[in-house]
Amino acid sequence: MQIYAESKQLAIEIHKITLTLPKFELYEEGSQIRRSSKSVTSSIVEGYGRKRYKADVIKFLVYAHSECDETIIHLDFLFETQSLKDENNYKRIRAEYESLSEKINVYSVSFSKP
Template identity: 55%
Template sequence: MKSHKDLDIYNLAFEYAVEVHKLTLKLPKYELYEQGSQVRRSSKSIKDNIIEGYGRKAYKNDFIKFLIYAYASLLECKSQLEMISQLYPDLEVESMIVKYDELGAKIYKFTNYVESNWKTNR
């Protein structure tokens, strides 16, 4: 890996954050700064924590810590999407929830890989 962009989990998290951002622009105006803002921040936090962890990849425990933060942000994002799904069923966010379930599994597997196989000099 030469860059965080070589990580499938980063690329998916980035793609989904863009999708969530666009989706939230369809919310009623009064929700743009409430539910919309919260889900946008949590979706972007996933990719940001993956990047920050990758930036600390020389320190295995730091890398793992930020992957766990990314997973936690994913759970928050998914919870926000589930709320939006209940409040605004016309937006059809179910496919995003499924995508985040799949990304969560990938982050979990990658975290396990790093825990078991990651070699550092420090």
């Protein structure tokens, strides 16, 4: 699945970025964004593993969507507090997460159709 591959790649990228944050952010906002970014992928995998049960798949896609949006807000916090200083990288990753969020939503809506 494309959303799985994208979410995994982005989570790895987020993980690497957080290791360059100031020490005080490493365990606070850095930890939060690592967990939310990895939860996107985990929720997609868990939903796919329950593919026999349509309601479960949809539920986990909703979780993935909300974790994706949570990752965006953590990314915003890091940039706006100047803990993440590379504006081009911030804008690129944020745009990729926004795109992923839309794709997860589209996939969950299409999966919901009879």
